[in-house]
Amino acid sequence: MANNQPKPDDRSDNVEKLQEMVHNTIENMEEAEATAEFSNEKDRADIEAKNERRRESIAGMREEIKDEYSAQHDE
Template sequence: MTMNTPKPDDRSDNVERLQDMVQNTIENIEAAHETMQFASPEERAQIEAKNKRREESIAGMREEIKDEAAARENGYQ
């Protein structure tokens, strides 16, 4: 019987990964805004709702970036 051992927690690049995720989400919001000019009223409402969720996600990711940056400064203890 083989035992699975978990991989060690590598948080060394979490801040950078989160920053990339924020940037990608911002780009998605901008692309959606461009698409809205060609959308029907129903599609426009869906896009606006999705962008609102994206903005909420960005806020959460920014909080997580702060937490990860603080953890990095404290040596991930």
Template sequence: MAKPDDRSDNVEKLQSMVQNTIENLEEAHETMQNQSLSSEQKQNIKEKNKRREESIRGMRNEIKDEYADQHSSH
């Protein structure tokens, strides 16, 4: 039998994911200061950070949607 869809903690999970992604973004910014990185490595980090920023925006929008869903059904 399938588990019921428990979405009650989705906002908290998404907030945790956003926080982890922000921490990864900050660490990558620190890594970029390393003078021994090649330009290719720096470019790879920049591209990955761009994807992280897009991901954060998407997760924040999802948090808003989940929050609205939770509070409109009560």
């Protein structure tokens, strides 16, 4: 018989996971910028637009890191 109990909400490593996601996103941005140097105008514009969305994502992840850190240290 299957265990239908939900897994406990283990958020203990959320900060670390989010920090790794920020790091990976920054690396992707840097690689895209390097590629843009050798791209045509349209591709450069596409890369810049994608990197802008990445910057917005990073800002959101950093806010989530602050929230998670606060939640972990308020307990």
